[in-house]
Amino acid sequence: MTDTKATRDRLIDTTRALLWERGYAATSPRAxxxxxxVGQGSMYxxxxxxEQLALAAFExxxxxxxxxxxxxxxxxxxxxxxxxxxxxxxxxxxxxxxxGRMAGDADVLATASLCEMLDTAFQRVRALMVExxxxxxxxxxxxxxxxxxxxxxxxxxxxxxxxxxxxxxGSADPFERAVRGAVALLPxxxxxxxxxxxxxxx
Amino acid sequence: MTDTKATRDRLIDTTRALLWERGYAATSPRAxxxxxxVGQGSMYxxxxxxEQLALAAFExxxxxxxxxxxxxxxxxxxxxxxxxxxxxxxxxxxxxxxxGRMAGDADVLATASLCEMLDTAFQRVRALMVExxxxxxxxxxxxxxxxxxxxxxxxxxxxxxxxxxxxxxGSADPFERAVRGAVALLPxxxxxxxxxxxxxxx
DNA sequence: GTCTATAGCCAGATAGAC
DNA sequence: GTCTATCTGGCTATAGAC
Numbered sequence: 001m002t003d004t005k006a007t008r009d010r011l012i013d014t015t016r017a018l019l020w021e022r023g024y025a026a027t028s029p030r031a032x033x034x035x036x037x038v039g040q041g042s043m044y045x046x047x048x049x050x051e052q053l054a055l056a057a058f059e060x061x062x063x064x065x066x067x068x069x070x071x072x073x074x075x076x077x078x079x080x081x082x083x084x085x086x087x088x089x090x091x092x093x094x095x096x097x098x099x100g101r102m103a104g105d106a107d108v109l110a111t112a113s114l115c116e117m118l119d120t121a122f123q124r125v126r127a128l129m130v131e132x133x134x135x136x137x138x139x140x141x142x143x144x145x146x147x148x149x150x151x152x153x154x155x156x157x158x159x160x161x162x163x164x165x166x167x168x169x170g171s172a173d174p175f176e177r178a179v180r181g182a183v184a185l186l187p188x189x190x191x192x193x194x195x196x197x198x199x200x201x202x
Numbered sequence: 203m204t205d206t207k208a209t210r211d212r213l214i215d216t217t218r219a220l221l222w223e224r225g226y227a228a229t230s231p232r233a234x235x236x237x238x239x240v241g242q243g244s245m246y247x248x249x250x251x252x253e254q255l256a257l258a259a260f261e262x263x264x265x266x267x268x269x270x271x272x273x274x275x276x277x278x279x280x281x282x283x284x285x286x287x288x289x290x291x292x293x294x295x296x297x298x299x300x301x302g303r304m305a306g307d308a309d310v311l312a313t314a315s316l317c318e319m320l321d322t323a324f325q326r327v328r329a330l331m332v333e334x335x336x337x338x339x340x341x342x343x344x345x346x347x348x349x350x351x352x353x354x355x356x357x358x359x360x361x362x363x364x365x366x367x368x369x370x371x372g373s374a375d376p377f378e379r380a381v382r383g384a385v386a387l388l389p390x391x392x393x394x395x396x397x398x399x400x401x402x403x404x
Numbered sequence: 405g406t407c408t409a410t411a412g413c414c415a416g417a418t419a420g421a422c
Numbered sequence: 423g424t425c426t427a428t429c430t431g432g433c434t435a436t437a438g439a440c
Contacts (some may be wrong), residue, residue, distance in 0.1 A: 004360030006396065007423080007424085021307070022308050023308055024345065025227065025228065026227065026308045027308075028414080028415060028416075029415085029416060029417085030414080030416085032413075038424075039424060039425040039426070040417090040424095040425075040426075040427090041418085041423085041424060041425060041426080042419090042421090042423070042424055042425075044418075046423090046426075049417070050415095050416065050417090051418075052228075060221075061390065084240060088208055090256060091371065093276050096253065096306075097358070099370075100370070101306065102370075103226055103306075103366045103367075103369045104225070104298075104303065104305075104307070104369070105306070105372040106224050106225055106228045106367065107228075109369065114370065116368045119371055120372065121370075121372060122367060122370045123371075123377075123406095130432085137261075142347075145386075146382075146386040146387075147383075147420070148378075149384035150379045150380075150382040151378035151383045151386070152383070153336045153367065153376050153380040153383055154360055154379075154380045154381075154383030154384045154387065155363075155383075156361030156363065156367060156376075156380070157359065157362075157364045157366075157367055157376075157380035157384075158356055158359045158363055158366060159359075159363065159376075160359075160362070160366040161358065161360055161361065161362035161363030161364070161365075161366070162244045162355075162359045162363070164302050164305045164359075164362040164363070164366065165355065165358060165359055165362060166240065167305045167306070168301075168302070168304075168305040168319065168321060168323075169321055170317065170322060174324075174358075174359075175356050176361075177349075177352045177354075177355035177356075177426060178349045178355040178356045178358070178359035178381075179349055180349075180352040180358030181347075181348060181352035181354070181355055181357075182356045182359075184347075184348040184351075184352060184353070185348075185353070185387040185388070186283070186387070187352045189388075190290025191240065201218035201384075209405080209406085230433060230434080231430080231433080231435085232432080232433075232435065234436090240406075240407090240437090241406060241407040242406095242407075242408075242409090242436095243405085243406060243407060243408080243436090243437090243438095244406055246405070246435070246436075247406075248405090248406060251434075251435070251436065252435090272416070330410075405440105406432085406439105406440085407439080407440075408438095408439080408440100409433080409436100409437085409439100410435100410436085410437080410438105410439090411434105411436075411437090412433100412434095412435090412436105413432100413433080413434090413435105414431105414432090414433080415428090415430100415431085415433085416429105416430095416431095416432105416438100417424105417428105417429085417434075418427100418429075418430105419427085419428080419429095420425100420426095420427090420428105420430080421424105421425080421426085421427100421436100422423105422425075422439100
């Protein structure tokens with residue numbers, strides 16, 4: 001068919017990568033055009049400007065992150081296992097979270113459309129996490145008594161903070177330490193309910 | 203005496219505020235000069251350029267943060283109390299941490315001197331936190347068995363991640379939830395060792 | 405030591421040829 | 423629909439008067 005869509009998609013994909021690597025403010029239309037291998041005018045044919053292009057790219061990045069989160073949080077295993085799986089899921093530690101990264105960008109916070117997208121993205125992961133923690137507390141997999149909303153936020157914060165600390169150190173080590181510490185803290189009330197599996201103790 | 207130092211200090215103080223509010227990349231020498239009320243040339247008389255000015259300002263910001271952290275972590279109360287005090291210490295949630303903020307700035311990570319300052323700053327808080335958690339585990343105030351380095355990193359990550367989530371939501375609520383969740387998770391092994399104080403239960 | 409003026413560069417956006 | 427050429431404005435830095 002026409003390669004009209006190809007150009008548009010190439011612009012979005014290049015922007016997605018740049019948004020992740022450099023953030024919004026530091027991503028110039030010039031760099032996008034160079035990366036996508038198209039001329040100046042093409043971008044302004046498909047998008048009204050930098051903001052709308054970034055919005056489209058950010059939405060896809062957010063969807064990708066959310067899809068991965070949902071895969072583990074709604075995946076197999078008990079609720080506590082799934083939370084641990086979420087904590088241990090993260091990759092590309094030094095590149096950071098493509099969603100959380102945007103929260104540190106001054107230009108993002110000054111742009112209403114991007115703020116809304118950012119807020120929505122986190123609200124959706126938060127809802128997933130609250131749901132699983134609720135489930136864990138009901139099933140006795142995690143000790144009740146603390147609001148699920150608080151524990152969910154702590155888990156999200158450990159991940160986001162882990163990225164910050166890793167980037168500051170120029171090493172993935174802080175991220176991994178923070179996750180290990182969080183997993184160790186996640187209360188396992190009485191004893192592991194399953195004992196059928198072969199020596200899964202760590 | 204001469205007001206030579208006054209101009210230099212005013213430049214640094216203005217830069218400190220701008221670094222905190224907008225980050226490094228978004229802080230232009232022009233804005234600093236306007237804020238400090240001096241002309242273009244003055245800045246280049248006292249500093250070689252933006253980098254050196256930012257370095258001086260960042261150092262003072264980091265020292266201020268570290269001084270506050272040390273005040274609570276080496277302050278009164280049992281070790282677990284001091285960790286909780288650190289978690290609950292944070293202010294200006296939406297402005298973020300003046301140190302952690304720098305880790306999200308692409309220009310900072312591309313500048314060796316600023317990277318080093320950033321890394322050092324976190325290493326120093328980390329060392330304080332490890333020390334207190336070690337103490338807490340030795341005294342039985344926090345359950346042993348998990349490396350202090352891991353737990354310390356988790357605490358730091360909750361705070362840094364709390365800032366990220368709060369900025370993304372445009373509200374301090376996520377930060378406060380994350381901290382409450384973390385405090386609830388901090389293991390208190392047997393029973394509170396002190397009972398002499400009057401109704402200090404929350 | 406402080407100022408104004410200005411250089412050179414890159415940003416985001418537009419005009420108009422093909 | 424895609425391109426090249428160009429506009430305006432902000433950035434970091436320098437020159438040189440006072």
